[in-house]
Amino acid sequence: xxxxxxxxxxxxxxxxxxxxxxxxxxxxxxxxxxxxxxxxxxxxxxxxxxxxxxxxxxxxxxxxxxxxxxxxxxxxxxxxxxxxxxxxxxxxxxxxxxxxxxxxxxxxxxxxxxxxxxxxxxxxxxxxxxxxxxxxxxxxxxxxxxxxxxxxxxxxxxxxxxxxxxxxxxxxxxxxxxxxxxxxxxxxxxxxxxxxxxxxxxxxxxxxxxxxxxxxxxxxxxxxxxxxxxxxxxxxxxxxxxxxxxxxxxxxxxxxxxxxxxxxxxxxxxxxxxxxxxxxxxxxxxxxxxxxxxxxxxxxxxxxxxxxxxxxxxxxxxxxxxxxxxxxxxxxxxxxxxxxxxxxxxxxxxxxxxxxxxxxxxxxxxxxxxxxxxxxxxxxxxxxxxxxxxxxxxxxxxxxxxxxxxxxxxxxxxxxxxxxxxxxxxxxxxxxxxxxxxxxxxxxxxxxxxxxxxxxxxxxxxxxxxxxxxxxxxxxxx
Amino acid sequence: xxxxxxxxxxxxxxxxxxxxxxxxxxxxxxxxxxxxxxxxxxxxxxxxxxxxxxxxxxxxxxxxxxxxxxxxxxxxxxxxxxxxxxxxxxxxxxxxxxxxxxxxxxxxxxxxxxxxxxxxxxxxxxxxxxxxxxxxxxxxxxxxxxxxxxxxxxxxxxxxxxxxxxxxxxxxxxxxxxxxxxxxxxxxxxxxxxxxxxxxxxxxxxxxxxxxx
Numbered sequence: 072x073x074x075x076x077x078x079x080x081x082x083x084x085x086x087x088x089x090x091x092x093x094x095x096x097x098x099x100x101x102x103x104x105x106x107x108x109x110x111x112x113x114x115x116x117x118x119x120x121x122x123x124x125x126x127x128x129x130x131x132x133x134x135x136x137x138x139x140x141x142x143x144x145x146x147x148x149x150x151x152x153x154x155x156x157x158x159x160x161x162x163x164x165x166x167x168x169x170x171x172x173x174x175x176x177x178x179x180x181x182x183x184x185x186x187x188x189x190x191x192x193x194x195x196x197x198x199x200x201x202x203x204x205x206x207x208x209x210x211x212x213x214x215x216x217x218x219x220x221x222x223x224x225x226x227x228x229x230x231x232x233x234x235x236x237x238x239x240x241x242x243x244x245x246x247x248x249x250x251x252x253x254x255x256x257x258x259x260x261x262x263x264x265x266x267x268x269x270x271x272x273x274x275x276x277x278x279x280x281x282x283x284x285x286x287x288x289x290x291x292x293x294x295x296x297x298x299x300x301x302x303x304x305x306x307x308x309x310x311x312x313x314x315x316x317x318x319x320x321x322x323x324x325x326x327x328x329x330x331x332x333x334x335x336x337x338x339x340x341x342x343x344x345x346x347x348x349x350x351x352x353x354x355x356x357x358x359x360x361x362x363x364x365x366x367x368x369x370x371x372x373x374x375x376x377x378x379x380x381x382x383x384x385x386x387x388x389x390x391x392x393x394x395x396x397x398x399x400x401x402x403x404x405x406x407x408x409x410x411x412x413x414x415x416x417x418x419x420x421x422x423x424x425x426x427x428x429x430x431x432x433x434x435x436x437x438x439x440x441x442x443x444x445x446x447x448x449x450x451x452x453x454x455x456x457x458x459x460x461x462x463x464x465x466x467x468x469x470x471x472x473x474x475x476x477x478x479x480x481x482x483x484x485x486x487x488x489x490x491x492x493x494x495x496x497x498x499x500x501x502x503x504x505x506x507x508x509x510x511x512x513x514x515x516x517x518x519x520x521x522x523x524x525x526x527x528x529x530x531x532x533x534x535x536x537x538x539x540x541x542x543x544x545x546x547x548x549x
Numbered sequence: 550x551x552x553x554x555x556x557x558x559x560x561x562x563x564x565x566x567x568x569x570x571x572x573x574x575x576x577x578x579x580x581x582x583x584x585x586x587x588x589x590x591x592x593x594x595x596x597x598x599x600x601x602x603x604x605x606x607x608x609x610x611x612x613x614x615x616x617x618x619x620x621x622x623x624x625x626x627x628x629x630x631x632x633x634x635x636x637x638x639x640x641x642x643x644x645x646x647x648x649x650x651x652x653x654x655x656x657x658x659x660x661x662x663x664x665x666x667x668x669x670x671x672x673x674x675x676x677x678x679x680x681x682x683x684x685x686x687x688x689x690x691x692x693x694x695x696x697x698x699x700x701x702x703x704x705x706x707x708x709x710x711x712x713x714x715x716x717x718x719x720x721x722x723x724x725x726x727x728x729x730x731x732x733x734x735x736x737x738x739x740x741x742x743x744x745x746x747x748x749x750x751x752x753x754x755x756x757x758x759x760x761x762x
Contacts, residue, residue, distance in 0.1 A: 419671060419672050419673045420624065420625060420673040422671065422673070423625065423667065423668060423671040423673040423674070424625075424651070424673075426667055426671075427651075427653065427664055427667065427668070430660075430663070430664075431653065431656055431660055431664065434655075435653060435654060435655050435656055436651060436652070436653050437651075437652045437654070438648065438650060438651065438652070439635060439637050439647050439648075439650045439652060440637060440647060440648065441637045441638050441641050441647055447636070447638075450636075450637065450638045451634075451636065451637035451638060453652070456625075456651050457648060457649075458648060459648055470638060470639060470642050471639070471642040471643060473636060473638060473639035473642065474636060474639055475609055475610060475613060475635065475636055475639050475640055475643070476609065476632075476633040476634065476635065476636060477633060477634040477635075477636040477639075478633055478634070479633070479634055527604070527726060528725070528726030528727065528728070529605070529607075529726050530726070530751075546633075546636060547633060548610065548751065549607045549608070549609070549610055549726060549730075549731055549751060
């Protein structure tokens with residue numbers, strides 16, 4: 072067993088600022104003895120000389136335009152769960168500590184081909200989602216967590232080496248239990264090494280069994296069961312934008328963070344998403360939402376981002392956006408496309424269709440199909456682009472004598488002494504074609520179709536309605 | 550100093566040679582009409598913009614044999630803002646694979662140009678047919694570049710009023726109805742003289758009998 076611990080020291084701050092590309096000076100404060108104390112501050116605040124531990128009035132004195140947020144532990148917890156959902160792609164066994172994730176990566180290391188091959192994409196995607204992490208690797212979860220917090224980037228692969236790695240860390244780091252901490256202080260033990268060097272029965276008798284148990288778990292001499300976490304099957308995450316966004320282009324930044332997170336979720340579940348649901352929350356008005364469809368299930372954040380950009384370009388915001396949310400209610404099993412199976416051309420064709428449909432709307436980009444019917448109005452229909460004809464449509468009536476253009480509706484023609492008019496008298500060619508059918512579905516027609524010549528030399532397709540009388544223009548040849 | 554390959558210029562017709570009238574075979578697409586191929590020096594220019602000017606959106610039948618060509622129809626045949634409904638059975642009867650059609654309808658002038666440019670340069674289209682409104686020369690140039698980039702013919706159906714406007718299109722034709730079909734006049738052809746004309750016998754192609762009255 073090998074545990075990877077990811078510790079997020081800036082999590083209290085990052086839950087607020089990750090939605091914005093640039094945030095002003097911001098501090099997160101906590102109650103400390105009835106007074107508000109700076110717990111975390113961003114780089115912009117540090118530039119004013121603000122440091123963690125400062126009292127809030129002092130911080131405000133240093134920077135008048137300082138934004139202040141009270142620490143929200145519930146939100147940090149939520150963020151940690153979202154991170155776990157993303158991290159599920161690297162390990163199927165995940166558990167939590169405050170501001171820290173534990174991933175069992177012994178099996179994943181073989182899969183990814185070594186620790187550095189695992190850590191590179193992991194840290195890169197964390198950055199893309201707006202989080203910074205300290206990591207450490209050790210054979211026991213307690214050791215990994217301890218090292219990630221206090222001695223980041225330590226990699227202990229062998230249980231025998233844990234002792235050496237933690238030896239001079241303060242014993243107080245081992246626990247957050249205040250009673251045990253007080254005890255440690257009273258007996259005058261400084262480092263973990265000091266405690267480990269003492270004979271264990273003596274130590275247990277003089278302190279508490281709790282400390283002894285912690286040390287045993289640290290070194291792996293005692294089992295350290297952790298509750299395994301079960302990931303949810305659906306994805307829905309929100310980023311609050313720390314203020315209001317009025318331009319759609321500023322949505323791209325938080326949207327990408329959500330998409331990276333989504334794609335991690337999808338990889339973890341071996342799936343791909345075909346439809347992304349976006350919700351933009353406004354302060355007073357109902358939320359704006361829109362879907363983003365893809366032709367094939369995907370889990371490529373760059374591809375999704377490109378579609379998102381095109382979609383929001385034509386989006387009208389009724390009001391500023393304060394929150395952005397991405398949800399995927401259903402995802403499909405996903406097969407990585409292999410280039411030998413699909414030629415590049417099919418991808419190019421798909422990409423064009425997807426681009427047109429996402430920018431213009433699906434109802435504006437359509438395919439065409441023949442239907443097996445004699446009536447011109449019923450002999451075709453719009454369909455999904457690229458849809459192949461049904462087997463039954465192979466009997467479609469193909470007529471080379473019919474015009475390539477059809478009017479959406481037959482247009483009544485004026486008539487003079489029984490001769491139809493269209494910019495003057497029409498001359499009809501001989502031998503009309505009679506189309507007479509449709510009694511079975513209530514759209515019964517009886518028509519004589521002629522090819523007609525207009526004064527201007529156009530060739531038209533006109534018919535005489537044999538039942539109701541009257542002439543109609545229905546198609547054009549040129 | 551820029552080095553220019555002379556043979557290449559000759560081949561794709563950028564360099565005009567007084568006596569020569571035909572383009573290299575891999576730079577044209579046979580139109581399917583013998584008279585038209587002769588008039589155009591082998592067929593439609595391949596990776597270029599073609600303008601067809603007429604009163605009332607005429608000229609589609611000239612292109613139907615091209616759209617039925619197997620090489621062209623392997624990709625999308627994009628129709629942007631067509632003025633009427635393409636009548637599927639009649640197109641199928643002329644050998645066109647109707648399932649390759651992509652209809653872009655109900656779009657603004659700006660959207661139709663955007664769609665045209667995307668389609669032309671995507672490399673995913675066999676031909677792009679566009680019925681635009683008024684066009685600026687700069688917009689035409691963008692379309693021409695997109696056609697070159699995607700190696701795809703882009704056919705614009707425009708009003709005769711556009712004839713007075715300059716255009717980067719490789720070919721500009723003026724069409725008019727004629728008793729036997731469509732009269733085609735070359736207004737501009739890259740690498741050749743203008744003002745040649747012919748009549749394309751559509752009559753035989755769409756069928757029809759004698760005039761009754």
